[in-house]
Amino acid sequence: MKVMLGVSQNTINRLPKYLRCLQELAEDGRTRVSSAGIAERLGLTSSQVRQDLSRFGSYGSQGYGYDVETLMRSIREILGIDRTHKVIVVGVGSIGRTLMKHLDFEGNNYELVAGFDTNPMLIGTQVHDTPIYSAEELNAFLAETQVDLCVLAVPQADAKRVALHLAKNGIPAIWNLTNVDLELDLFPVVVENVHFLDSLFSLTFQLEAMQSAMARTARRAQ
Amino acid sequence: MKVMLGVSQNTINRLPKYLRCLQELAEDGRTRVSSAGIAERLGLTSSQVRQDLSRFGSYGSQGYGYDVETLMRSIREILGIDRTHKVIVVGVGSIGRTLMKHLDFEGNNYELVAGFDTNPMLIGTQVHDTPIYSAEELNAFLAETQVDLCVLAVPQADAKRVALHLAKNGIPAIWNLTNVDLELDLFPVVVENVHFLDSLFSLTFQLEAMQSAMARTARRAQ
């Protein structure tokens, strides 16, 4: 594989969108697609699609475009989701449980190996075929299992402490759903902070902007 | 308020992060902060913080910086979350319910006025003090209540149909949590597509990139 120095975050963030677009095309029975075809569906330019993909290699053919299945496989490979990742869920409250049940982990090669919680009612149960253990069993579990990724969904008050603990015990990636910004700076640990509200706020801003634009238009039309 | 022509999406996306930063500062009892102080906490440059804020107005003082409370209020105003927004939840499955219970709607002036679902078990119940109605009651409800925003959490198969229906019945903003890309292009309706998996994939990419960087370093050290 090419050395991936300087792939921009924007490019990385578009890869999952390309993948979803290709999955839709495959479901529609399409076997080939051009960069212009992808671009149109996503509201981008064909230039950008080709430019993005070319950061990682050559996946198309002149005069033909891209084979849908092949490009899908290639993007999965670039993202790393062609390989299996072992995942634990720490904090199996309502958010943790909902994700375990509804997110397509299996279909993307994520293996939910265990959940951990402090609630005695949950310990020993299963959520979506995944066993839930007590928080005390976490260290022992990590010592004997190579876990790739942790879904962090504990209460806000516990977020920083638990994240630090996970990092110290060798978890290399934390998907942080606690709504607390984790700036761990604990190389070699990567963290992705998910903030539901940010996206709601952004929508609200757009709503207000649209409505005031419409109000201006209406005034001018009078 | 200034006319907001050409505020970049990047700037808009940073506003919620500034807000969260200020909230943390306020909780720590801080009453003032400089652009450099905000920038450091968020890993940005002070220039960028000032540049972003100056798109909307002047909120600081030379030699002093920003008053934490005042700036918080101003950003809420810019985002539009100082005003009350009436919200309905369409699709009160496990994702819809979890959000209703756990997301801080009230604290950000979102008023959850109703939920709608087709499941007879849910209809007539309350989730987090919000009544759940039958899907058949939706149209009548929209006719008599001015709803600002809809949280869309129906099954994937229903997403496009329901979104179109909402748009046609006057919902101006849809927060789409169905994992289906909605490219409605139904002006004047704004849509925000939330894709949980995108962020997980992006984390996985970073994980792989970090691990292969470490492997290279290790080889070189031998």
Added chain:
DNA sequence: TAGATTGTTAATCGATTAACAATC
């Protein structure tokens, strides 16, 4: 007052778009 820090203008940097030779 002197030091600090803003808001803004100018300079730089990076990302997107356009263009086109290569070629399926």
Added chain:
DNA sequence: TAGATTGTTAATCGATTAACAATC
């Protein structure tokens, strides 16, 4: 073969950073 479309280089555009006068 002729038309289509890639991968890539060059041109443009926009976003970030640097610099600094204004001033609290």
